[in-house]
Amino acid sequence: MKILTRIILPAIVVLLSITFPLFAGPYQQSIAKTIIIYMILALSWNILLKTGQISFGLAGFFGIGAYASVLLSLRLGIPPLLTIIVGGIITAILAAAMGMIILRLRAMYFAITTLALGEIFRVIIHNLPNFAGGAHGLILSSVIFDGNGYFTYWLFLAGAFFSIGLSYFFDKSKFHLALTTIRDNEITAKVRGIDIFKYLLIVFTITAGMQGLAGGLYSQSFGFVTPESSFSGDFILLPIAMALLGGIYTTAGPVVGAIVLGVISEYLKLYIPYGHLVVYGLIIVIVILFMPNGIVGMCSNTFRKVDQFNE
């Protein structure tokens, strides 16, 4: 049983995800890429949630990463692949600087501040017409890999694996214990030797870097950035809905949630244009009310019961 779930099943999933473009058309590939973008955002949001802090700054850092990447290739002529990575690093550095100040806040004060910061970035970009294209945004002369679907998909997939790996690290290393302790009780964390601020800053910086990376992937594959699309509220609401649906505090949760909700939303878009947002809202409400541990939590509970029954 363990070999099946630990090795064979993940191996099949990895193999399928790598060979996906060989048997799927361009439309399916583009859905997969969208799902991966949201998956990275959902994973990063979930890592910070492990500390008990809710961030609404996803779209802000996503937009920063997107703009940084495009600006680096337009102004400095750096190759696209490198701009995505450097864009992520720039976002992380910016987040670290801001984290020094805002990580002294907690709960809703922190959440609201991150939301406001994202909005401030958007307004700043809006008011930089010469440097950042203002309201019109910026257009790249060509998209990454000259639009080669296979390579673009595999690049996205690499980003997904990287993010899953990071999230797994935060689940299995001593970070898991530090973050969970901070979430459960900050006073206990302090008197047991945990430097709360240090851990929050590390996590905030890394997750913002992931969000910046997702932004870079997005802008380099679509070839443009605008304040409205790159800082869109979709990049806040959807990843959060996905993480909640899949199951928070786990790595599998946001992954499963992103795939399920991503596929559902594609179908919904065909039948009820823009109505899919209503459905997201409903999903969040239903999940919070009836399955607070999400899909993954529900499944692992069932497995545990089956195991206990077998014993």
Added chain:
Amino acid sequence: MELSECAVIHLERWINSMSNLEIRNLTKRFAGLVAVNNVDLSFGGDEIVGIIGPNGAGKTTLINLVSGIFYPTSGQILMDGVDITTMPAHKRTQLGVGRTFQLIHPLEDLSTIENIMIGFIFSQGFSKKVAKEKSEILCKSLDLERWNRSVSQLTILEIKKMEIAQALATNPGVLFLDEVMAGLNSDELKELIGLIKKLAKEKTIAIGIVEHVMGVIKELADRVVVLENGAILADGSFKAVMKNPDVIAAYLGGGNYA
């Protein structure tokens, strides 16, 4: 403080395995209320000091000041000669200031063993694997056998032991126990008293124990400090303190009204 300095102190403590806490003229004001008033107290080695006093006397506030939950209005706290008055709580823990809490709050999202491991990992810097081994040994020494259970399945005595283990995992030289006996029956009391005695003598931990049950203080304390309205009223052996007319007055409403 530099990390190397911390390391030196760790080393010194390991060599002497004796710690000394010194509190000088410590005062804490909350707006108009003086919660701790000019307290001078020093203890160390394997001494067990009972800290008693009526409700609101400032016992828990004193512990909060020493462990870094609050910062004092004035005064000084020295741990092994190092001034820790303005040091953040996690650094004090790493220097050997340990405590438990009056209101038990185990970390519900972690297993029992993980609750204990955090001290070994974050205060002493052990890896997860080593921390787990050390936690299991610690659990065995405390007769806390069900360490793989989730915290919600533990009895009150087990939770109290777990909290003590959590504090011990930080390798304290001075350990404050804030009403650990509350809610235990007489058999459990006896067990925990024996355990605390053993801890102080075998591991050379200086223990400051806040307690309302006088039997426990009588049994355990080498020395008793009585607080009233934030100030020290009496300091001495259990017998001497119990005969002190000021103490009797503080507890019983005393001579003035009789």
